[in-house]
Amino acid sequence: MSRTFEVAPGDAVHPGDPVIVDRYTTGARINHWITAASLVLLALSGLALFHPRLFFLTSLFGGGSTTRMIHPWIGVVLFFSFLGLFFRFWKLNLWKREDGTWMARLRDVLTAHDEKLPEVGKYNAGQKLVFWLMSVLIIVLIASGLVIWQEYFAQYTTVEQKRIAVLVHAIAAIVIICVWIVHVYAAIWVRGTISAMTRGKVTGGWAWRHHRRWLKELVTGKT
């Protein structure tokens, strides 16, 4: 009996040169890219209203009024799309003992001394942190977003509640954009990662280097 706590449905190892590891199913990838596109569009349309210097971004959406109109609807898409990702990924993002060790050695993470880090499963502590921050922030953003959605929800709240909501929404938006930058940067910096979300596959060497426990469980789980 092998423990396969770190393996998601669809994950598989294909021996060869190099070894190829299936990391994301087509469904998961489509789900991810819908979420990614909505988040980027939300950031652009939101920032357009956030600061006068960025108001020119409204031209990407066909003017100020359409930007105002379309932004909350993209938010609804993001919410449901992320909900899909949440149910796919939450289990493997639960916090484990080695995650604390990993975070404590952030210096080694950033200097690429992967050999000094504990063996991690499908997700490392940084990825888990991004996952949970995104989850919480999207809930905060949809909740505050509905309160300030003038067209349909204006009558349900007081002006004072709307003031608080718009402040919370703006702050949460900034934080989620920063989290997004970390997420995208990590995917670029750690070479070999992006193919996980484009083709669904990574090389065995990538899995060995960054998610060794996941790879080991995949291999032993198969015997």
Place this chain on the structure above:
Amino acid sequence: MFPPIANPKAEAITPKFGEQDLIRRSASSITPAAKRQTEVAKLIDVSKCIGCKACQVACLEWNNLIEEVGINVGVYENPHDLTPNTWTLMRYTEWENPESGNLEWLIRKDGCMHCEDPGCLKACPAPGAIVQYSNGIVDFVKDNCIGCGYCVKGCPFNIPRISKVDHKAYKCTLCSDRVAVGQGPACQKACPTQAIVFGTKDEMKQWADKRIKDLKSRGYQNAGLYDPPGVGGTHVMYVLQHADKPQLYAGLPDNPAISPIVELWKGLTKYAGLTAIGAFAAIGFLHHIVSGANRVSDEDERNAKRLAGGSTK
């Protein structure tokens, strides 16, 4: 009696103020007009108002507005609140004065106060959707409005209303079109008791002083002018019989000011927010330059092959 404003002459008059007289423009940095025009003001003397709503009708009439036929729920307010079509609304309060034992009928004409420091303009994200002229008039420019409702959150008096039809913000313009050609606002013109008068802000303050003296001589010890300093003063002012208790008048704020939440949202959050985003991007960039890419080595691939090849077929 305050000398009435003469009727206009028949020939066309060039507007006395326009684009060149702006001192504030929403979401834009402009150099304010070098010379300020004389500040204007509308003075609403609550003690003289008989609640006839002539002003409300004149406003609809002049601005070509049509209000929906509403429902009578047994109150004098009609409609029940300001709407995108009702830019001014008479609000009626029945108050038993504990000192005199009299029942007083306090009737306040609600509408935009034309704040010297307008919260609506501060909150507005659309360049030029809200402007302030150097004579003090705060005006909404429909073509630039995107209908977001931020002005509603910015206003300390709960004035702007967003239309469900064209998704634009509406409120009293202080009849900027009439004032530009030397006329007073339509409401002022229609008022049969001169409870509404219009002129320069100084004139209005002087006139208010007279009215307040008169009211005091009639026993209204706390009569006074409502020109709240929290918003830098307003260009619509009230003479109140009980200026110590503005709240009595259908919830007129005692000490209005732009909400600290709005100040925080439009102040620190903007600068700190953009700085944070820029810092995260810059740190990522620098990190990549300093540490280079994190690449998978050949050894990693060999290790994977040993592991995978050794146990799978």
